[in-house]
Amino acid sequence: MTMWHRMIPKLVLGIAAIALVAAAPAGAKVEGDTIIIGSAISFSGKYSTNGIHASNGYNLGVKRINEMGGVTVGGKQYKLEIKYYDDESTPLRTAQLFERLIKQDKIKFLLGPYSSATTKAAAKITEKYKIPMVEAEGASRSLFTQGYKYLFAVLSTSEQYLASSIALAAEIAKKNGRDPSDVKVAMAFENDPFSLDVRAGVIDDINKFNMKIVVDDKLPRDLSDMSATLIKVKALNPDLLLISGHSKGAATAARQIKELQIDVPLIAVTHCEAAKIVDKFGASTNDFLCPTQWAETLSYTGKYFGSAADFDKLFKAEYEGYKNVPYQAAQATAAVLVWKEAFERANSFDTEKLRDSLAETNMQTFYGNIKFDQTGKNIAKPMVLRQIQDGKFNVVAPTKWASHPVNWPRKAQ
Amino acid sequence: MANLELLFSIAPVLNIQLVLSGLFVGAIFALAAYGLALVWGVMNVKNLAQGELVIMGGYIAWWLSIDVPVWIGIPAMDFRLFWIDFLPISVPAVAFLEFMKPAIHPILGLPVAMVVMFGFGWVIFKLIICRVIDKDLFTSLLATFGLALVIQQLLNLAFGPEVQIAESGFAIRSFFGGMVTVADIKFICLVLAGILAVVVVTFMKYSRMGQAIRATAQDPRAARVMGIDTERVYAFTFSLNAAICGAAGALISMVWVIQPFYGMAHSIRAFVIVTAAGLGNLPGVIIAGLGLGVAEFYSGFILGAVLQQFTVVGLLVLVLGVRQIQQSRHRQPVR
Structure with missing residues (x-):
């Protein structure tokens, strides 16, 4: 009896805490004038080197878009912001974190993780909740043979x-x-x-x-x-x-x-x-001969970053310690640009409208042209x-x- | 069967290349297997961390051979170590680091790797192995498997997950109009592996410690009664094994690639060779190593790379089967 008595306050506290956590971020997809995009990416573990490259790419894309006035939806200007989690390079964790982003943080717009394995795990979740995800780092062909409808990839696929x-x-x-x-x-x-x-x-x-x-x-x-x-x-x-x-x-x-x-x-x-x-x-x-997704010497140009060479210069100025800009970073930035145009084309935050708007993407960027086919992969950019x-x-x-x-x-x- | 035709009628000279490549590969594998046979035979410890000891040796030789400032990415010349500012002399950091750790050719790194690994082996013995020698099979398997994981992760933390290689810079010779090529480094590896094997066999046969090791292997209790410090013998054997692995690793860094997680392949190979050769049969280990190397190359050529390793393991099963049948003939029921 006494033990139960002692535990009741703790239980009440615990339940209250859970309720608080669950309630607080409700409607967090757009807070005031900020659109929050979610991602879980590898900041630790075996993919961490490339995970960090990719997050640098995402951040530079967000920074540039915000500098250029942000995203206009319904006549109102919004800034972009990314909420990150560290998936520790394990697909299981990626799946948990994407579930958390969607269910707990109520985020409705997602950017992909790093690597094909983790992207596969994330895609299962985003399909389940019908939340669109633009990914830049999962090239495996098997991602695009599942009939996924909410997955869009800016990079060329492995085949x-x-x-x-x-x-x-x-x-x-x-x-x-x-x-x-x-x-x-x-x-x-x-x-x-x-x-x-x-x-x-x-x-x-x-x-x-x-x-x-x-x-x-x-x-x-x-x-x-x-x-x-x-x-x-x-x-x-x-x-x-x-x-x-x-x-x-x-x-x-x-x-x-x-x-x-x-x-x-x-x-x-x-x-x-x-x-x-x-x-x-x-x-x-x-x-x-060595294949690559992107190189700074290519003659691609777009309206946000200018040419591939301009992006290269800006990236090196922004982040110290890069002798070469890895393509993992460039394609991550491109994914953010895709989101920006999709928001403006849809002129709405409705996920279904955004999905259709993403499917209509047809743009030129410093990273190459981006146009998705039925399966969500980019067919406009060659390797x-x-x-x-x-x-x-x-x-x-x-x-x-x-x-x-x-x-x-x-x-x- | 087109591959067979190619080998025996169109370009028979390729046989020489295949045999040579097989021998080069086999010699290095035999070395690591040799150490395993020693530990297994003397202490009855099945060391699953064998491959990790090999990779560690490789990292030592590789690390000695690189330019540290280049590796950690210090920009040239304009960086000074802060405490040197207080000294009357000024030394650029790059020059200082190069002075502290000059880049050594990986061949010269080999003896260093052996010495360091001998010490490492001693420490590991005192920390872990000495506690599992008299325990059952699974304890020693678990302990050495755990050790393998720890070494992998430590190497990963220290050097990162990238694939590394040490370049010997030696010449490559070609014969028969370029159809057969021999990289000098591989030939040197074969010779070094041979020398090491001879040294270890001689040592085991004639030195006091070698005799003590053999006595302990035969009967540890009797050896103790005769005044042999078996604990020391065990420690020495395990350290010797680590040193041999270090040498094999240094050679591997010069002919293949090293990476923190590539140890397992070397462990498996060593187990296959030792099992095929039989315990306590050191010349057998060398012959089995070389033979498996050659067999592997022929199967890779004729059946394709997918079946290259399958052949090695398949041969093992065959050897065990044959041996079982042979032995069953000698067995007599107890009356």
Whole structure:
């Protein structure tokens, strides 16, 4: 009896506290003249480096829009603000936090987390509550095959990562008077969801040109050596070698292509920059092709930041310690711009109207053009290929955006 | 089967490349397996942190080989350590740091890694391993698995999750019109792995400590009765294992890549080799290591990279099966 008596005040207090927490942020989506957008992103854990890049990008987008007068809805000017949580790089936490943003904080406008895995977790929640989310950091193809209606992605999806290298190889073959169907392709992809997405995109394009696949190896995740595959490449003399296996794959490939003196005229590798292969292997990585979402040398322009180069300059001035602006930051900023235009087009804070307005997005930005298809992915911006030319990353494909001609054939160093 | 044709009729010279690559890979794996066989055989501790000790050795060699100012990103020349301002001399921080920690070639980092890892092994033994030697199998598995996780996270905190490599800068030789290439560093690794193996075998055979280790492995109680300080023998064995792992790691940083979480692959490989070779069979470990390396390369070439590791584990199952049948013939029912 006495124990219960002692516990009653605590219980009452506890219930009151819960009620307070639940009641306080009601209607927090728009407070006074501020629109609050919510996001959970990786400030700690294994994605923290890129999570911080992305949040810097979001913040710069918000700052710029507020400086330019904010967002006009129903004739009234609003400022933007972002409410962040740290998802600790774990999808489970991301799902909890998005639920919290929607249910507890009553936020109706969302920006995505960092990485495909966490975005997948977030998308399940946003679909459940029918709250639109613009994401900038989840590239996995499987995000766009679920029939999600409230998910919009500004970046190019993973199956596009190396696809443009196939078009480039076909272009080169034609220029040399050969039929693209004569082109022989060797592929080495890590056996993980991301790399297999990349592979699926490549296979589609290879079939389009009717090219021949001479090597198609899937590398186990903990394989530390790919020379068996590369020796096969050496024997079969393909015209194009494609490699995708995160930083480990890029570093191992760069090292062993050098050691085995693999002499393939065109080599494309994902994650060249993350693996810092130029710093580590120098001239032997010359003429590698590396895909990227965005580069500051591209001739994209938009009304908020001017050109890609202007954004690059502004970002470096705003945040210390950046030698290069990572594309993760640029695309995060682009996601904020998408929200701004969607608010103004919808002229409302109704989530259904906003969803339809987001679906109609068709804009030019410093990050590239943005236009969503039915599944919510951006179909207006291609993946660009940069070639390592004397240690510098120069855009060589697609031809429309190229700043330098492609070096072909590549010489083994 | 197109791959078989390629290998045996179109470009038979590739066989040389495959065998060589397999031997290079096998030699390094054999080294880590060698340490495991020692610890397993002498102390009956199945060390699941074997791969993490290897990766740690790799980080030591890598860290010694880099320019610290470049790594932590100190801008060149214009930065001074604050306390140097009070001294009559002024030294730019970059020069100071380079003086304090010069960049050492990773080959020279190898002995350093061995020494540091020997010390680390001793500390780990005193802290953890000595408490689990006489416990059952699962205690030692759990303890070393926990140790593996702790080492992974500490390396992650210290050096970040990025993939790192140490560059030897050595030449690459090519033979048969470029069809066969040998990186000098890999050849050096093979030789170093060989030398280390010979040194350890000689040590075990002829030195007092080596004899004590073997005596303890045979019968710890009898060894204690004969006046051998078995506790010290255990500590030395575990430290020796850590040192061997350190050497393997330093070599791995020069031929593959290191990352805080890549230890597990090396642990598994070491277990496979030791199990295939049999405990207490040190020459067997070396032969099994080299053989598995070559087998792995052939299967990678012929069956594709997906089945490369499958082959290694498949061979293990085969070896165990054959051995089971052999032994069952010798077994006699007790009457």
